[in-house]
Amino acid sequence: MSKRIELKSLDVYYKAFLAVQDVSMVIEPKAITAFIGPSGCGKSTLIRTLNRMHEVIPGARVEGQLLMDGEDVYGPDVDPVRVRRQVGMVFQRPNPFPTMSIKDNVLSGYKLNNSRMSKAEAEEITEKALVGANLWNEVKDRLEKPGSGLSGGQQQRLCIARAIAVEPDVILMDEPTSALDPISTAAIEDLAVELKEHFTVVIVTHNMQQASRISDMTAFFNIAGSGLPGKLIEYDKTEKVFSNPTEQQTEDYVSGRFG
Amino acid sequence: MTDTKPKAVRRLGDVVFANLAFFAGVSILATLATVAAFLFAQSVPAFTGPPIDAASEGFFSYVLPFVFGTVYASVIGLAIATPLAVGIALYISHFANRRFAQVLGYAVDLLAAIPSVVYGLWGILVLAPFLSPTFNWLNANLGWIPMFAGQVSATGRTMLTVGIVLAIMVLPIMAALIREIFLQTPRLHEEAALALGATRWEMIKMAVLPFGRPGIISAAMLGLGRALGETMAVAMVLSPAAVVSFAVLTSTNSNTIAANIALQFPEAGGNYTNLLIATGLVLFAITMVVNMIARWVISRRAEFSGAN
Numbered sequence: 001m002s003k004r005i006e007l008k009s010l011d012v013y014y015k016a017f018l019a020v021q022d023v024s025m026v027i028e029p030k031a032i033t034a035f036i037g038p039s040g041c042g043k044s045t046l047i048r049t050l051n052r053m054h055e056v057i058p059g060a061r062v063e064g065q066l067l068m069d070g071e072d073v074y075g076p077d078v079d080p081v082r083v084r085r086q087v088g089m090v091f092q093r094p095n096p097f098p099t100m101s102i103k104d105n106v107l108s109g110y111k112l113n114n115s116r117m118s119k120a121e122a123e124e125i126t127e128k129a130l131v132g133a134n135l136w137n138e139v140k141d142r143l144e145k146p147g148s149g150l151s152g153g154q155q156q157r158l159c160i161a162r163a164i165a166v167e168p169d170v171i172l173m174d175e176p177t178s179a180l181d182p183i184s185t186a187a188i189e190d191l192a193v194e195l196k197e198h199f200t201v202v203i204v205t206h207n208m209q210q211a212s213r214i215s216d217m218t219a220f221f222n223i224a225g226s227g228l229p230g231k232l233i234e235y236d237k238t239e240k241v242f243s244n245p246t247e248q249q250t251e252d253y254v255s256g257r258f259g
Numbered sequence: 260m261t262d263t264k265p266k267a268v269r270r271l272g273d274v275v276f277a278n279l280a281f282f283a284g285v286s287i288l289a290t291l292a293t294v295a296a297f298l299f300a301q302s303v304p305a306f307t308g309p310p311i312d313a314a315s316e317g318f319f320s321y322v323l324p325f326v327f328g329t330v331y332a333s334v335i336g337l338a339i340a341t342p343l344a345v346g347i348a349l350y351i352s353h354f355a356n357r358r359f360a361q362v363l364g365y366a367v368d369l370l371a372a373i374p375s376v377v378y379g380l381w382g383i384l385v386l387a388p389f390l391s392p393t394f395n396w397l398n399a400n401l402g403w404i405p406m407f408a409g410q411v412s413a414t415g416r417t418m419l420t421v422g423i424v425l426a427i428m429v430l431p432i433m434a435a436l437i438r439e440i441f442l443q444t445p446r447l448h449e450e451a452a453l454a455l456g457a458t459r460w461e462m463i464k465m466a467v468l469p470f471g472r473p474g475i476i477s478a479a480m481l482g483l484g485r486a487l488g489e490t491m492a493v494a495m496v497l498s499p500a501a502v503v504s505f506a507v508l509t510s511t512n513s514n515t516i517a518a519n520i521a522l523q524f525p526e527a528g529g530n531y532t533n534l535l536i537a538t539g540l541v542l543f544a545i546t547m548v549v550n551m552i553a554r555w556v557i558s559r560r561a562e563f564s565g566a567n
Contacts, residue, residue, distance in 0.1 A: 097448060097451065098470070101563075
């Protein structure tokens with residue numbers, strides 16, 4: 001399953017501070033959408049509103065509308081826990097649970113929904129998710145070992161396996177390769193491209209080459225100055241944004257004149 | 260040919276600090292060794308000297324009830340204190356709003372500052388009478404459990420009262436330590452759990468408690484150490500008898516080693532003093548064994564500790 005996400009004049013606040021202002025966009029299913037922009041432009045803040053992780057921070061809130069296949073994610077009777085079970089997230093730094101084995105890490109999200117599952121079922125889910133995350137061959141002989149013993153790139157793929165094990169509708173990646181070496185980065189990028197076959201993928205990246213390599217759509221965010229809200233400047237097909245952007249700011253950013 | 264190797268620079272500050280740290284470390288071992296040596300040397304006359312009236316049936320039958328009392332009272336105390344401490348720590352670190360958490364944190368720290376004599380007095384004068392009706396109820400309704408069987412003490416000064424006093428005494432240090440450990444849980448792991456769709460409680464079960472497990476064990480050991488060695492509160496609350504009894508509501512309770520030493524020492528003479536010191540050596544040994552077990556439990560899962 002993969003869902004279309006629609007943002008309608010979304011404002012994102014930390015207490016009284018407006019961090020992101022008036023974002024309206026449609027994120028297509030079965031595609032990779034990249035959020036790019038300089039530091040502090042609110043792209044990470046915005047991606048965290050998509051699975052309601054933003055509100056985990058005290059005083060953080062959202063105004064406007066966020067629809068997922070037409071359903072209001074911020075509706076009054078929507079449980080954020082439910083939303084997060086449909087929207088997987090991969091973080092900037094790999095964060096497998098250090099107290100769990102590789103297998104338990106993969107199953108951790110699944111166990112939240114189904115506390116009872118047969119051994120065969122557990123093994124099947126583990127294998128499917130690890131194969132999906134291109135990690136199976138590297139770890140199949142040490143599933144009971146701690147996940148923290150893997151390399152950084154493997155840990156990040158383990159986190160992706162953990163996210164896709166629950167078969168979500170959307171996968172969010174918040175700078176998933178910023179802590180990784182180039183080879184691990186390439187592995188994650190290949191994986192992201194495979195993931196879009198099944199999921200809506202949204203990726204925040206600092207790396208413009210990465211965005212141009214893997215994404216179908218690119219959203220450029222910018223900030224007028226410190227203390228001012230981040231805004232969506234331009235949102236279009238990736239080739240268009242990188243070759244022939246409409247806005248001067250986008251042109252300056254993608255050609256490396258600032259940022 | 261001259262030596263062309265670059266000489267390592269020895270900076271004064273480094274040397275001074277390294278030596279300071281070294282002596283601090285060694286002083287712990289030295290203190291431990293002298294205490295152990297003192298206990299050993301002073302214990303010997305208890306076995307070689309003339310027989311002692313108090314221990315007419317031999318040292319081990321003398322010390323056994325005290326060993327039992329010490330371990331039993333501490334285990335009761337810890338069984339009550341550990342879940343409470345974990346609960347308090349969780350509440351302060353993850354549920355209470357910041358200002359209230361701070362107030363609560365101070366209150367817990369204040370509990371630690373109360374001297375044990377005061378706890379003893381409070382145990383006798385307030386807690387024992389207060390608990391008496393509860394004890395009667397436990398005996399009447401749960402008397403079929405051996406722990407709650409027997410003739411209920413009229414004063415309420417029983418093993419269970421001691422256990423509760425001990426629990427309250429070790430609670431602050433445990434709660435404070437565990438709170439610090441829970442606050443150390445990496446934000447990344449908490450967010451990982453939340454992003455998977457964990458509720459607050461599920462997040463705590465997935466990320467906070469497993470991460471804090473070695474710390475909880477360490478805190479429990481510190482608490483146990485204090486409970487095992489606690490003298491005044493136990494000596495004041497219990498009216499001791501030389502028995503081994505699991506009943507916690509009766510007025511015949513085995514005393515603890517520390518309380519027994521405190522009660523008997525002023526009147527002890529000759530090698531009776533040595534006998535008491537020998538029981539102290541036993542207490543020392545119990546504490547060491549308990550700590551070694553705790554170390555072993557923690558190291559068994561070191562691979563999964565999150566420290567790597």
